[in-house]
Amino acid sequence: MTLEKMTSRHQPASRHVNVRAVGVSVLLAATMALGGCGLLPEETTAPVPTTDSSTAAPAKEVAKETDKPAQPVTAAEEFSKKLTGILTTLAAGTKAPNREQMKAAMLDAGAVEEKIEISIDITPTGLAVDAIEAASPVAEECVIGQVRDGNVAVTILPTLASGRCFVGDAH
Numbered sequence: 001m002t003l004e005k006m007t008s009r010h011q012p013a014s015r016h017v018n019v020r021a022v023g024v025s026v027l028l029a030a031t032m033a034l035g036g037c038g039l040l041p042e043e044t045t046a047p048v049p050t051t052d053s054s055t056a057a058p059a060k061e062v063a064k065e066t067d068k069p070a071q072p073v074t075a076a077e078e079f080s081k082k083l084t085g086i087l088t089t090l091a092a093g094t095k096a097p098n099r100e101q102m103k104a105a106m107l108d109a110g111a112v113e114e115k116i117e118i119s120i121d122i123t124p125t126g127l128a129v130d131a132i133e134a135a136s137p138v139a140e141e142c143v144i145g146q147v148r149d150g151n152v153a154v155t156i157l158p159t160l161a162s163g164r165c166f167v168g169d170a171h
Contacts, residue, residue: 076141076156083109083145087152095150096121102134105145111136117166135165 086105090097097105098121106116119133131148142165146153159165 074139074141076138076143079109079111079136079138080143080154080156083143084152084154087145087147087154091147091150091152095147096128097132097147099132102132102145102147106134106136111138117164119166133166137163137165 083105086108090101090105094101099118102118102121103113103116106118107113115136117135119129119131121129121132123129131146133144133146135142135144137159140159142157142159144155144157144165157165160167
């Protein structure tokens, strides 16, 4: 007996498979044709303004309206720029500054001594830390500077609810 003549009782006849496949394909095509357009992003076209000689604005005025006014530099941004320069100079001399060096850098940048927060520079087991950070609140923001392997990162974040920059009691 050959395999071609053998059929299983559980296999549907090939005619039923073809009818089902065609039916599913037609249903899928119809669904995509009718509803598929709603899934695509809509093209948005801006309305073309009509220019009337009596209402047309001069080109200079249109350009002024689209220009955004320059935002004034905040105190935190100004402090951040100073701190970045000072920490870059410090990191060029030492890849892993200690707490006193970080404090001096913060003071040089203009931080208030009582508000400076500095992370630890030695772990409780006596090992050097991977990175040291110092922060100071400036207005309603915290300027946080970090030195890691001679690389400097400075960021501005909101102060915590406590008014401090770091969580915990080691400052």
